[in-house]
Amino acid sequence: MGPLAGIRILDLTTVVMGPYATSVLGDMGAEVIKVESPEGDILRQVGPSRSGEMGGLFLHANRSKRSIVLDLKRPEARAALLKLAESADVLIHNLRPQAMARLGLDYAALAAVNPAIIHAGAFGFGQDGPYAARPAYDDLMQGIAGIPSLMAQSGGGTPRYVPVNIADRIVGLHAAIAVLGALQHRSRTGEGQSIEIPMFETMASFVLGDHLGGMTHRPALDQGGYARLLTPNRRPYATADGHLCVLIYNDKHWRSFFGAIDRPDLAADPRFASHASRIRHTDAICAELAAILATRPTAEWEVLLDAAGIPHTPLHTLDSLVEDPHLAAVGFFTEEDHPAEGPVRGMKVASRWSASQPEPSRLAPRLGEHTAEILREAGLSEAEIAAATAPPG
Incomplete structure (x- = not known):
């Protein structure tokens, strides 16, 4: 029973940023329902897998979740989601707000069936600026936040992306933190709300926290940049x-x-x-x-x-990192049998809690594994379930 036991989250996110955020919340005990299109989250196709639908990235970012397949462009499927929303605490998505509005799943639509719901959107840009409608991916967010330029400045001369989905994971953590804050606000006031977590602004704050430097002062005292981090000689x-x-x-x-x-x-x-x-x-x-x-x-x-x-x-490589003696001593890695993938290596939650230790509640789900189960729990009849999950045409 983790600290978020009893919290239900509808997860309409895909790829890395949103699924990482909801996996963090799921590990804390929240019930996370991953809502996928009939094609499934594209991350299922990334990396080697035995089943062909779950590589390592997907497995790690989607543990502690159940999967339901709904084609939300169909009115019956949308109605089923709104039925699930009646008992949900949070809906989190990474679609642009315009897309959610076209689906009839914006905050107003969700609040109409559940005024206490927290509607959290993590997407590229704040909606008041000229970039509002632009698409956003990790590489693009690294670039617009200046990270490749800093990499070039610190050595090598050529702008490069950090070889980790750093923007997706940083913004994902901010999204999880925002949901936790909104849940705390609701526990005091009973009030749900809409939250937007824009990637660009979040990453700009992250980068400039180190590198705004003398540009913090007005007028500027220097041209910014933290010298210790930017020297070409700062390396192993x-x-x-x-x-x-x-x-x-x-x-x-x-x-x-x-x-x-x-x-x-x-x-x-x-x-x-x-x-x-x-x-x-x-x-x-x-x-x-x-x-x-x-x-x-x-x-x-x-x-x-x-x-x-x-x-x-x-200085570890990936091979030596997984063999690190400290990680072995603290039991960081787990070995489990996945019903579709066979033996898999997992990772424990890094933090240690004295009273309500977070831990993964289940391995990543097969596509649509829990569709009928979840819809029955929501009170839908067999006929309604068949209508909500019927293929197009």
């Missing part, structure tokens, strides 16, 4: 036989490091004297550190840095 350091991630951050770290490598000359260098000075000379300092770390093998540095209390970690 090459050792004599591999790589190591090292962060020598505060005054104590630097004093300890210089003592460990017997470099009193650097300890006396004014560039290293304070955090502010190190930030001003971050390029040169990172280059100096890179030259030092290249002189010894990784294992030797790990022993020395441990003894000196210097923060460091291995």
